[in-house]
Amino acid sequence: MENRKVSRPSILRIPAVQTVIASLLCVLAGLLIGFIVLLLINPGGATEAMGTIISNFMSFKKAAKQISNFGNTLVKTVPLLMCSLSVLFSYKVGLFNIGAAGQYVAGIGVGLFFAHGLNAPWWICMIMAMLAGAALGAISGLLKATRNVNEVISGIMLNWICLYLVNMLLAPYMDIKMNETFALKVTHPAAVIPESPLFGSLLNGHKYTTIAVELAILIAVGIWILMTKTKLGYELRATGLNKxxxxxxxxxxxFNIILTMAISGGLAGLGASMFYLTDMIKWPMAVTSVPAMGFNGIAAAFLGGLHPLGAIFSSFxxxxxxxxxxxxxxxxxxxxAGFISAIIIYMCAFVLLIKQQLGKARMRRVTEKKGGEAK
Amino acid sequence: MTLLIQYTLLFASVLMLVALGGCFSEHSGVINIGLEGIMVFGALGGALALRYLPDGSAAVIVILASVLAAMAAGILYSMLLAVAAINFKADQTLVGTAMNLMGVAAATVLVKALNTAENPNNPSATIAYGSARKSFLIAEGMEFSWLTLLAVVLLVLAWFVLYKTKFGLRLQSCGEHPQAAASVGISVYKMRYAGVMISGALGGLGGLVYITAAVSEWKFENGVAGFGFLALAVMIFGAWKPFRIALAALLFGLFRSLSNVYTGFPFLEQLNLPGTVYNMMPYIISLIVLILFSKNSAAPKAEGIPYDQGSR
Structure with missing residues (x-):
């Protein structure tokens, strides 16, 4: 009897399965509420509109358009994945890095400054962007470790300080005609990240697909290894569980808290450079609100079940x-679409509860079947 | 100079209202990062009331209707936080972040839908309330609003409720030690609901004050430009106490308005600082205050920790 129980564990008991189910439920709830809103706006085309949201590039008829739009999504997934890695890494150590948004902004500012202002090649720009994010994260970590300042509050303050600093830093490099920074491809081609050998040929030489795509996936795997297979990762997680x-x-x-925040900030800062140095996007003049990328990273992190590999799928x-x-x-x-992803994050707050319920439902079934014998 | 005073009072009343909201929520034990989203929804409720009121309504009715609509919208929206944080013990930072993202997105979707339903060629997210806004002004031509006065009244009221009533003291006990509060028969759940709902009402009203401050229409895709976060800074600088919050709001409001009008002051212009520096100052000051005083912080002890009846 005992052996049979062990050899047939319920699939619902496996944590990974629970996580996937919980995430899918969140997505489903988000899409459902989004669909209801579409129906309320105009019932006629709601189904078609929902189809467009879900199919994205596949909603185009021409293959060339499909490929180029798939490439666009891929390029924009890179910074989102990096921000979600940033958030989940610190969350595993018990720190909520809401400052990822500001570290991302710092990465944009420093990365573009090294390109426009100092004519640096792309890899130096990337390293500097990473260091900028890491430094910012380390400040939050330092305040937490030495002065007991909540990292959420210091993160929020630093987000805004950074936004205004970057506005000042990049002010000299504005293309007045476009109201944004100059196109890197025109002024500093050396600062543009090289084309991706894999995706570049796969996507018919898509303009913005750079090696950043491969790099981001490698980093995700690297973070997973760091967290689960190394002594450092073990120490960090132990500190997070009970310092x-x-x-x-x-x-x-x-020290572990500071290091965690520095790594976390470095990921967000690097992610920014991996997007802005493709030249697909520029920094507009006098930005008045913190870019949502860092906050969306929170969404992707939680939707991906706080797992680096899950984050790849959830960010995409x-x-x-x-x-x-x-x-x-x-x-x-x-x-x-933004509304739907906000609902998804909101639902993610209930993930823990869903998981508990999944566990409980299973337990109840077991005890019901066994009756008095269970005790 | 008058311009500076006007702006300062305006921004200060917005910041004070929202920060007082945050103060009630945190004293009950719930961290409210979602103030920004609540402000957007309050602004939306108020703006819709202004838009759909018949032209030529009496000023009193305009003010009353829009204020109540803003507060109701704020309360409604804050329930998202209340339910998740109090009943379901969700991560409050996560919920707040979701609310901020959702606030702007949902308001934009709603306003765009309303605008296109009225006129298919108008897919903008702008609500205009030009004529109705005049009702807020105490005297024609003077940019001093009844809402600023209301904010001052609410400040005194907030202090009174928090420190001089049974309700306020009970509320605070739930933010300091909920289990102890529960042991003497206080319903922690009810108190926390009350705290979050009050923050919704005040945050919503703050949103309305903000959008009707100096302009006669509002683009909802812009949200409220970080005022919810600035209000958090005000609350921290004000050490979670109403009158200190008012002073903090005045100071931060001053910095915010300096960024708009500093060119009018010769000695400030000679400093040759970009306007962004003044925008940055409130955040830098709060950060310094946090660094200096965090070790013995005035923050409610149990804020951010979900209340669990079982734990002692």
Whole structure:
């Protein structure tokens, strides 16, 4: 009897399966509510509009258009994935890095400054962007470790300080005609990240697909290995679970907090350069609100079940529906995609609860079947 | 100079209202990062009321209707936080972030849908309330709003409720030690709901004050430009106490308005600082305050921790 129970564990008991189910439920809830809103706006084309959101580039008829739009989504997924890695890495250590948004902005600012201002090649720009994000993250970590300042609050303050600093830093490099920074391909081609050998040929030489795509996936795998297979990752996670216990067993809890925030910030800063140095996007003049990329990274991190490999899929999915939203017929506002992903994040807050329920439902079934014998 | 005073009072009343909202929520034990989203929804509720009121309504009715609509919209929206954080013990930072993202997106979608339904050629997310806005002004030609006065009244009221009533003291006990509060028969759930709903009402009203401050129409895709976050800074700088919050709001409001009008002051212009520096100042000051005083912070002890009846 006992052996049979062990040899046939319920598939619902496996944490990974629970996570996937919970994430899919979140997505489903988001899409359903989005669909209801579309129906309320105009019932006629709602189904078609929803189809466009879900299919994104596949909603185009011509193959060339499909490929180029798939490439666009891919390029925009890179920074989202990096931000979600940033968020989930720190979250695993018990820190909520809402400052990823600001670290991302710092990465944009420093990356573009090294390109425009100092004529640096792309890889130096990327390293500098990463260091800028890391430095910012380290400040939050330092404040947390030494002065007990909540990292969420210091992150929010630093987000805005960074936004205004970057506005000042990039002010000299504005193309007045376009109200944004100069196109790198025109002024500093050496600062543009080289084309991706794999995706470049796969996507018919898509203009913006750079090696950043491969790099981002490698980094995701690297973070996964770092977190689960190394001594450092173990120490960091132990510090996150209980910093007093970690200190008791000889780990440097304060140092670990700073290091975590620095790595987390570095990921967000690097992610920014991996997007802005493709030249697909420029920094506009006098930006008044913190770019949502860092916050969307929170969404992708939680939707991906706080797993680096899950984040690859969840970031692509969120970017996929966001781009899909922009292809809808004009009677439907494209912001509906942002609305759907916001609902998905909101639902993610309940993931823990869903998982508990999945576990409980299974437990109940077991005890019901066995009756008194269970005890 | 008058321009500076006008702007400062305007921004200060917005910041004060929203920060007081945050203060109630945090004193009940719930961190409200979603103030920005609540402001957007309050602004939306108020703006819709202004738009659909018949032209030529009496000023009193315009003010009353829009204020109530803004507060109701804010309360409604804050329920998202209340349900998730209080009943479902969700991560409050995560919920707040979702609310901020959702606030702008949902408001934009809604306004665009309303605009296109009225006129298919108008897919903008702008609501105009030009004529109705005049009702807010105490005297023609003077940019001083009844809403600023209302904000001052609410400040005194907030202080009174928080420190001089049974309700306020109970509310605070739930943010300090909910289990102890529960042991003497206070319903922590009800108190936290009350705290979050009050923050919704005040945050929503703050949103309305913000959008009707100096302009006669509002583009909802812009949200409220980070004022919800600035209000968080005000609340921290104000050490979670109403009158200190008011002073903090005045100071931060001053910086914010300096960024708009500093060119009118010869000595400030000679400093030759870009306007962004003044925008940055409030955040830098709050950060410094946090660094200096965090060790013995005035923050409610149990804020951000979901209340679990089982734990002691």
């Amino acid at each position: 007093y216990a970690a200190r008791y067993s000889g780990m440097r809890d304060g 999915f969120i970017q996929h529906i966001t781009d899909g939203g922009s292809f809808m017929e004009k009677i439907y506002p494209s912001e509906i």
